[in-house]
Amino acid sequence: MNTSSQTLHPATPQTQAISAGSVLTQVSGVLVVIVLLILVCAWLARRLGFAPQKVSSQELKMTASVQVGQRERVVIVDTADARLVLGVTAQQITHLHTLPPSGPDENPPQSIAPHDFRQLLQNLVKRPGKPQ
Incomplete structure (x- = not known):
């Protein structure tokens, strides 16, 4: 080596x-x-x-809202062809009623508000020609 x-x-x-x-x-x-x-x-x-x-604000508009519970609300949403009454909770949104679309000159009075939720709901669900 x-x-x-x-x-x-x-x-x-x-x-x-x-x-x-x-x-x-x-x-x-x-x-x-x-x-x-x-x-x-x-x-x-x-x-x-x-x-x-994106949804345009003219196509979908929330016109009224009422607090029912701590996290529950009833809202009215205006669309092009209908007004929807919706129940909104933290977990879901429920369709309660469909109203006819409001006319362009219809503006609900902002100063007059029902004192009772039951009264508000009855006014929303009231249909023409249906007795109460």
């Missing part, structure tokens, strides 16, 4: 001085690219119709 006169020295790790500025630049560059990618995806989703459409 040939023995060499050179002795093997364990490899000494050569450390490079990595500056904090270069790491910060790399991380911020990657973050900027990710944010731009998210914005481009959102723009594409909106352009292609995947994003939900």
Whole structure:
């Protein structure tokens, strides 16, 4: 066996001085690219119709609301072809009654309010020609 006169020295790790500025630049560059990618995806989703459409306030309008319990309400919602009386709780929305659409010149008096919920509900459910 040939023995060499050179002795093997364990490899000494050569450390490079990595500056904090270069790491910060790399991380911020990657973050900027990710944010731009998210914005481009959102723009594409909106352009292609995947994003939900906004409802115009003229198409759907809440005209009255009455508190029934701590978290329960009865609301009247005007749509283009009907007025809906809805019961709203924290868990669900229940359709109570459908009223005919209000005319464009019909404005319910804001200053006169029934004192009793039962009276308000009877006025809402009252149909023309139906005796009470």
